[in-house]
Amino acid sequence: MLIGVPKEIKVREYRVGLVPANVHELIRHGHEVLVESGAGEGIGADDAQYQAAGATIVSTAQEIFERAGLIVKIKEPQAIERKWLKPGQILFTYLHLAPDLPQTHDLLDSGASCIAYETVTADNGRLPLLEPMSAVAGRLAIQAGAHFLEKAHGGSGILLGGVAGVEPAKVAVIGGGVVGMNAIDVALGMGASVTVLDCNVDTLHKLRKHFGTPLNTVYSTRSAIEQYCINADLVIGAVLVTGAAAPRLITHDIVKCMKPGSVIVDVAIDQGGCCETSRPTTHDAPTFVIDGVIHYCVANMPGSVPRTSTYALNNVTLPYILALADKGLRALHEDRNLLNGLNVHSGKITNQAVAAAHGLAYCDPAAALA
Secondary structure, rough: EEEEEEEOOOOOOOOOOOHHHHHHHHHHHOOOEEEEOOOOHHHOOOOHHHHHOOOOOEEEEEHHHHHOEEOOOOOOHHHHHHHOOOOOEEEEEEOOOOOHHHHHHHHHHOEEEEEHHHHHHOOOOOOOOOHHHHHHHHHHHHHHHHHHHHHHHOOOOOOOOEEOOOOOOOOEEEEEOOHHHHHHHHHHHHOOOOEEEEOOOOHHHHHHHHHHEEEEEEOOHHHHHHHHHHHHHHEEEEOOOOOOOOOOOOOHHHHEEEEEEEEEEEHHHOOOOOEOOOOOOOOOEEEEOOOOOEOEOOHHHHHHHHHHHHHHHHHHHHHHHHHHHHHHOHHHHHHHHOOOOOOEEEEEEEEEHHHHHHHHOOHHHHHHHO
């Protein structure tokens, strides 16, 4: 298999699809790897390191898309990249198609087989290729929230952990999955007063057992979300419905009632956001203010710590990349969990949540491959 690794072109995206060590593993399996010049600069891996691992360095992304049978990326292909995709190619990356109709149409038109990291599953129902970036994003969410609570950055001027004699900030975490758990871990570590809201009682039990009494656990209802958001200094939106658009749990009416200078970090923005007033932002312009509330909605949060993020992701993607390189689409027939990652194939939508989000026809992935 000829595998291609283009340089990411999304704003302030410094991660890379393959690190040199994983390139070397693919070369050892008899494959060829093309890497766009400069693709690894953001993680401190220069072209010489990729060449030493056995990769061939090429000057443009277009050459990679023209030649490679398997494209390995980090973020969803941008408009210019989608024009280069073609039938028979395999694209393996994060896609987040549910809130992105233009990308969905372009991938359908390309005829390529598009596998999304975020919908690959494990036997126990986990999302193994989403979890590392969810962990990074959850931890970053608290850092970002603490930063923008500072008065100099537009916030209310509250120190997250407080000091002796002054109460700490109140943090509400909506969703107790991987993002939420990591956000809670950092927030409690910084001394904040933390409440997590989730509609799964088993999740609340697990979090209570893990963090103990410093964590306040609340069953998530509309009334509870309203109450805890209005009283919070920092709200973390950590809601996930696999493959689907995030539910808009924080309404505009709730935002209107929140404290001036409070902060919402909507980590669910990749899937459209869980706050009605959210819209995607970039690392260049990460926030906007509505009704006095600061919204941080960067759609590629882990891209700000590319070394940590890239290596964490490469640790879990390598077995799947090797399988696709060794077997091609036959790897999907042999691994139902990898098959769950197939979102688009030969002009058909093969993920039910994506099809439902856009009102388009759904085709069972096994049937589409057949």
